[in-house]
Amino acid sequence: MTQGIQKTMAVSGAVFVLLLFPAIIMTGLLPPISPMRTADEIARFWSTNTGLKRLGLVILLAAAGLQAPFGALMAIRIRQMEGGRYSPLAYTQLVGTGLAVVAIIMPTFAFAAASYRPERDPQITQALNDLGWLPFVMNWPAATIQCLAIGFAILGATHAIWPRWLGYFNLWCAFIFAAGGLVVLFKDGVFAWNGLLAFWMVAVFFGLWFLIMAWQLWVSVAALEGDSVALAMSENEPARSPLQR
Amino acid sequence: MTLLRRSGAPGTSADPGRKVPGEEGIWVFVLGDMTVFALFFATFMYSRGKNHAVFARDHAELHVSLGTVNTVLLLSSSLLVVLAVQRVLGGRHAGAWQLIAGALCCGAGFVVVKAVEWTQLFAARKGVGSGEFFSYYFMFTGIHLMHVLIGLAVLSRLIVVIRRAEFTDKQARLCETGGIFWHMVDLLWVVLFALFYLVR
Numbered sequence: 373m374t375q376g377i378q379k380t381m382a383v384s385g386a387v388f389v390l391l392l393f394p395a396i397i398m399t400g401l402l403p404p405i406s407p408m409r410t411a412d413e414i415a416r417f418w419s420t421n422t423g424l425k426r427l428g429l430v431i432l433l434a435a436a437g438l439q440a441p442f443g444a445l446m447a448i449r450i451r452q453m454e455g456g457r458y459s460p461l462a463y464t465q466l467v468g469t470g471l472a473v474v475a476i477i478m479p480t481f482a483f484a485a486a487s488y489r490p491e492r493d494p495q496i497t498q499a500l501n502d503l504g505w506l507p508f509v510m511n512w513p514a515a516t517i518q519c520l521a522i523g524f525a526i527l528g529a530t531h532a533i534w535p536r537w538l539g540y541f542n543l544w545c546a547f548i549f550a551a552g553g554l555v556v557l558f559k560d561g562v563f564a565w566n567g568l569l570a571f572w573m574v575a576v577f578f579g580l581w582f583l584i585m586a587w588q589l590w591v592s593v594a595a596l597e598g599d600s601v602a603l604a605m606s607e608n609e610p611a612r613s614p615l616q617r
Numbered sequence: 618m619t620l621l622r623r624s625g626a627p628g629t630s631a632d633p634g635r636k637v638p639g640e641e642g643i644w645v646f647v648l649g650d651m652t653v654f655a656l657f658f659a660t661f662m663y664s665r666g667k668n669h670a671v672f673a674r675d676h677a678e679l680h681v682s683l684g685t686v687n688t689v690l691l692l693s694s695s696l697l698v699v700l701a702v703q704r705v706l707g708g709r710h711a712g713a714w715q716l717i718a719g720a721l722c723c724g725a726g727f728v729v730v731k732a733v734e735w736t737q738l739f740a741a742r743k744g745v746g747s748g749e750f751f752s753y754y755f756m757f758t759g760i761h762l763m764h765v766l767i768g769l770a771v772l773s774r775l776i777v778v779i780r781r782a783e784f785t786d787k788q789a790r791l792c793e794t795g796g797i798f799w800h801m802v803d804l805l806w807v808v809l810f811a812l813f814y815l816v817r
Contacts, residue, residue: 537642544649562660
C-alpha cells in the first residue's frame with residue numbers, strides 16, 4: 373500500500389466531516405427541527421427550498437461513503453497494534469465502520485422521501501421526518517463500537533503506534549456518542565433529538581473525533597514508513613515482485 | 618496521590634520524570650468526563666431556575682435517606698481504594714486485594730440501593746417521562762450508574778492483577794489508574810447527590 377493511498381484514506385475522514393456539516397446545513401437539519409412540531413409545520417418545512425434540501429441530501433449520501441476507506445485504514449492500524457495472527461478488534465472496527473456508513477445513508481433516504489412529494493398528506497411527511505431523525509441521532513452503536521475497538525487496541529497494544537491518551541480519548545468518545553441513544557424517550561428537553569446533550573454535544577465531538585483520528589492516521593502513515601512494525605506486517609504477506617508493491 | 622515519591626529514597630523523588638498520578642492518558646478521560654457532567658449540572662440548574670416550583674415538588678418525592686446511604690457507600694469504597702493504592706505504591710501489594718474487594722462490595726451495595734430506589738419510584742409511577750425533574754434524575758443517575766458498573770469491572774480487574782504472581786511497576790500504575798477512575802465515579806456521585814437530593 374503506497375503512502376499516497378494511505379494518506380488519501382486518512383484524509384477521507386476529515387473530508388467526510390467537512391462535507392457532512394455543510395450538507396446538513398443545506399438540508400436544513402441544523403439546527404434540528406423540534407420533535408414537538410405539528411405535522412403541518414413539518415410538511416411545510418419539507419416543502420420549502422426543496423431544491424437546496426435535495427442537493428444537501430445528495431452530498432450527504434456521497435459523504436457517507438468516505439467513512440469506509442477511513443475506517444479500513446484504522447482497522448489496519450488496529451491490526452498492526454494487535455500484532456498477532458488474529459485481529460478481532462480490527463474486524464470489530466470494520467463492522468463498526470460499515471454500520472457508520474449505514475447510519476448516515478439510512479436517515480438520508482428517509483429525509484429524501486420526506487422532501488420528495490410536498491403535496492402529500494402532512495401526517496405521512498411527519499412519519500418520514502421521524503423515520504429520518506430517530507436513526508440519525510439515536511444510532512449510537514456504530515460510532516461507539518469503533519471507539520471501543522480503537523481504545524482497547526491502543527491500551528492493549530503490543531506494538532505502540534498511537535499515543536495512549538488517544539486510547540482514553542476514544543473510550544471517552546464511546547461514552548459521549550451513546551448520549552443520543554435515548555432520544556426515543558423524549559420529545560422535549562436536553563435529551564430530545566434536538567437537545568443540547570443528545571444532539572449538540574454529540575455533534576461537536578463527532579466532528580472532532582473524525583478530525584483527530586484523521587490527523588493521527590496521517591501522522592502514523594509517515595511514522596510507519598520503513599518502521600519495524602511495517603516490516604513485521606509485510607512478512608506475513610505473500611512474496612511479491614517489486615513492481616507489484 | 619503524593620505517595621508516589623515516597624517509594625524511593627526519602628526527600629528525593631524516586632522518579633523525577635513522573636509528575637502526574639496514574640497514567641497520563643486517564644486524565645484525558647477524567648477531565649473529559651467531568652466536563653460533560655459539568656454540562657449536565659449546568660443544564661439541570663438552568664432548567665431548575667426556569668421551573669422552580671415543579672422541581673421543588675418532584676424533589677420532595679426522592680428518598681434522601683437512600684441517597685445518603687449511597688453517598689456513604691461510595692465514600693467508604695473510595696477510602697478503601699485509597700488505602701489499597703497506598704499499599705500497592707508502598708510495595709506492600711499482598712494485602713491490597715482485600716481492600717479492593719471491600720470497595721467492590723460497597724460499589725455493589727450502591728447498585729443494589731439504586732435498584733431499590735428506582736423500583737420504589739417506578740412503583741410510585743415516576744419514570745423518565747414524568748416531567749423535567751425526573752427525566753434529568755433518571756438520565757443523570759442512570760449514566761452515573763453505567764460508570765459505577767464500569768468501575769466495578771475495573772476494580773474486579775485490579776483484584777485479579779494484584780493477586781497474580783507477577784507484580785511490577787506496570788501493575789502498580791494500573792492500580793493507581795483504576796483508582797483514579799473510581800474516585801471520579803465517587804466525585805460525580807457526590808455532586809449528583811447534592812444536586813438532586815439536597816438543593817432545595
